[in-house]
Amino acid sequence: MDITDDAAEAVIDTQDQSVDEQRREYDELIRTKYKKFYTEDTQKMINRRFRKYKELEARAEQLEKEKAQFEKRLTEETEKSAREAEDRLISGIRARYLRPGENGILTAKVPSKRDVSSLTRSQRADMARRASKGETIKI
Numbered sequence: 001m002d003i004t005d006d007a008a009e010a011v012i013d014t015q016d017q018s019v020d021e022q023r024r025e026y027d028e029l030i031r032t033k034y035k036k037f038y039t040e041d042t043q044k045m046i047n048r049r050f051r052k053y054k055e056l057e058a059r060a061e062q063l064e065k066e067k068a069q070f071e072k073r074l075t076e077e078t079e080k081s082a083r084e085a086e087d088r089l090i091s092g093i094r095a096r097y098l099r100p101g102e103n104g105i106l107t108a109k110v111p112s113k114r115d116v117s118s119l120t121r122s123q124r125a126d127m128a129r130r131a132s133k134g135e136t137i138k139i
Helices: 003-031 035-098 121-132
Strands: none
Touching (some): 003 035
């Protein structure tokens, strides 16, 4: 070890001792001469922190109530919208069948043209029987 190292250690030891001494002196003062002021200041600090905690707790409760109200309103509005959409759909379907047919559009089913080759043997025999009685058959 050099002399400079010894000097540096001595300065550190002195600083440690002075910090320790200051701590002891501070403790002595707050327990005796300034005990009343220290107690008051500490109590003020505790009260301030407790008040802030209570304010935060009250705000959290208020937010929880607002959240519950919002969720209830959201559910009600969602259900209302679903009912309205369902009602609109049903009334649209009903209205479609109550409307008269537009010009040029047939609402009745148009009979398809029949081809003789697609008729069954019994259908052809029925047509031949009716034709023999004088009925006009159109295919």
